[in-house]
Amino acid sequence: MDQLQDFFTREAPRMTALADQIWKLAELRYAETASAQLHIDALAASGFRITKNVAGIPTAFMAEWGGTGNDSGPVIAFLGEYDALSGLNQQSGALVCTPSVDSPGLAGHGCGHHLLGTSAHFAAIALQAHLQASGGKARVRYYGCPAEEGGSGKTFMARAGVFDDVDVALTWHPASYTGVFSQSTLANVQAKFIFHGKASHAAHSPHLGRSALDAVELMNVGVNYLREHMPPDARVHYAVTDTGGTSPNVVQARAEVLYLIRAVRNDEAAALYERVQNVARGAALMTECKLDIVFDKACSNLLQNSTLNAVLHAKLLAEGKLKVNAAEQTKAVDFQATLTASDIDAVSRPLASVLRGKTPAVFEGVAPYDPAAREVLFGSTDVADVSWVTPTAQAWVACFAFGTPMHSWQLVSQGLSGLAHAGMVRAARVLTATAIELVNKPELIEQAKAELLERRQGKPYACPIPADVPLPFTRA
Numbered sequence: 001m002d003q004l005q006d007f008f009t010r011e012a013p014r015m016t017a018l019a020d021q022i023w024k025l026a027e028l029r030y031a032e033t034a035s036a037q038l039h040i041d042a043l044a045a046s047g048f049r050i051t052k053n054v055a056g057i058p059t060a061f062m063a064e065w066g067g068t069g070n071d072s073g074p075v076i077a078f079l080g081e082y083d084a085l086s087g088l089n090q091q092s093g094a095l096v097c098t099p100s101v102d103s104p105g106l107a108g109h110g111c112g113h114h115l116l117g118t119s120a121h122f123a124a125i126a127l128q129a130h131l132q133a134s135g136g137k138a139r140v141r142y143y144g145c146p147a148e149e150g151g152s153g154k155t156f157m158a159r160a161g162v163f164d165d166v167d168v169a170l171t172w173h174p175a176s177y178t179g180v181f182s183q184s185t186l187a188n189v190q191a192k193f194i195f196h197g198k199a200s201h202a203a204h205s206p207h208l209g210r211s212a213l214d215a216v217e218l219m220n221v222g223v224n225y226l227r228e229h230m231p232p233d234a235r236v237h238y239a240v241t242d243t244g245g246t247s248p249n250v251v252q253a254r255a256e257v258l259y260l261i262r263a264v265r266n267d268e269a270a271a272l273y274e275r276v277q278n279v280a281r282g283a284a285l286m287t288e289c290k291l292d293i294v295f296d297k298a299c300s301n302l303l304q305n306s307t308l309n310a311v312l313h314a315k316l317l318a319e320g321k322l323k324v325n326a327a328e329q330t331k332a333v334d335f336q337a338t339l340t341a342s343d344i345d346a347v348s349r350p351l352a353s354v355l356r357g358k359t360p361a362v363f364e365g366v367a368p369y370d371p372a373a374r375e376v377l378f379g380s381t382d383v384a385d386v387s388w389v390t391p392t393a394q395a396w397v398a399c400f401a402f403g404t405p406m407h408s409w410q411l412v413s414q415g416l417s418g419l420a421h422a423g424m425v426r427a428a429r430v431l432t433a434t435a436i437e438l439v440n441k442p443e444l445i446e447q448a449k450a451e452l453l454e455r456r457q458g459k460p461y462a463c464p465i466p467a468d469v470p471l472p473f474t475r476a
C-alpha cells in the first residue's frame, strides 16, 4: 500500500494539471474533442490500449489495460466525464459572478466534470500500478463518457452495448460534502413537439390561418392540467424553442416546444411521455395543425448496489478527515458567504445527524450510509443506464465550500482551488481502494451481480432510447 501512496504523491501534480487544462477548455456536450484527446494521450502514454469513436460518438472512447484472455480477471471500469455547461463562463477564484477573460467561450465547468473525469483516470492508472506491483489480475478500463449534461452520452453508449462485459463500474461526483451516492435518480425522456400550421395575414385573413403557436400554448396549458394527475415524484419541464417568428400580424406557421419528462422509474417516465403526447395530439386537433414528435434522448433511473456501496463507504471512512490548510479554509468561508441560507439548507438537511446544528465551511467527515434509506435525488444522470447493465457505485467527495450548489457560478469559480484538487485526489484514492478490495475478493463482485439481478427483478436492461433514434449530434 505504501507504494501506492508514493504513486499518488508522485502523480498528483500531473493529474491536477490535466484537470485544470480541461477546466479551461470548458467544452460542451459532444464537442469535448480537446478534453477527450488530453485523456487519450495521457492514458496511451501510460500503456492503455485506446478504442476511439465508441458507440459512433467521436468524443467517447475506451482505454484498457491488462490481459484479454479468459484468466485475465474481472473487468473493472472507471467512468469519466469532461463536459461543461453553457452560460457558466466564470473567472477562477472570483467571489462575484464575473465572466472570465481567459476563456472567451460562454461555457464553464459548473458540475466539476473536469475533476470527475481526471480523478477516474487517476484511479485507473493507480489500479494499473497496484496490479503491476502485486501481480493481481484484472482488466482496468477507463470509459471517456461525453455529454452527461443534457446529452445522455452513457445511455447511447449503453444502447450500443459498450458496458456489456464490464464486471463492476465505479465513479464519483464532486460535491460540497462526502459520502456514498446512495440516492436514486429520476428516469427521463426528452422530445421535441413541432407543430405545423398555415401562415396568413392576422387581420385581413385570420380565418385562413392555422396557428402553430396556438397549438404550443394549448399543449402547455393541457400539460399544466395534467400535473394534478401524475405521480407525485414526477416532473415535467418545457422550453418553447420556436415561437414562430416575431411578427404578430402573421399567423405563425411553425412552432416548437421541447419537453423533458421525469419519473421515478423508466416505465413511469414512458407512461407519462405517452400522456404528454396525447395532450400534444389534442392541441394539434384543436388548432388543425400537423404535429411531428421527435424523440431526443432519455435516461434510466439509477439502481443502487448496496454490496458495492458498503465497500465504498468503508474506503471513504478509511481516508480519515479531510484536512485543508488555513488559506483554503478562508477561501471556503468567503465562498460560503456568497450563498443563500436556502442553498446551504438544501445540502444540510439530509446531513443533520452529522452536522448537529453546525455549518462547516469545509465538510471534513463522511456522511453516514444507510442501505435501507430510499432517498430520491430530484435530477437525472446517465450513470443510471450503466447501473442497469453492470453493478455500479458512486461517491460524493467534497471539492467545494459546503452548500455550493451544482451548476452555479460559485462552483465554476472554485474549480481550480486547492480544495477541488484535494477532493479530486481523494476521490481517486477511494475509487482505487474500492477496486483493489473487489479484485482481492471476487465473491463481492458475484454478490453485487446477484443484487443487480434482484433489483432488475429478473428483467434485462431495456435502453429507454429506441434503437432508431439517431445520435443527437448527427441530427439536422
Ligand SMILES: [Zn+2]
Pocket (backbone or CB within 6 Å): 111, 112, 113, 148, 173
Ligand atoms: Zn455532474
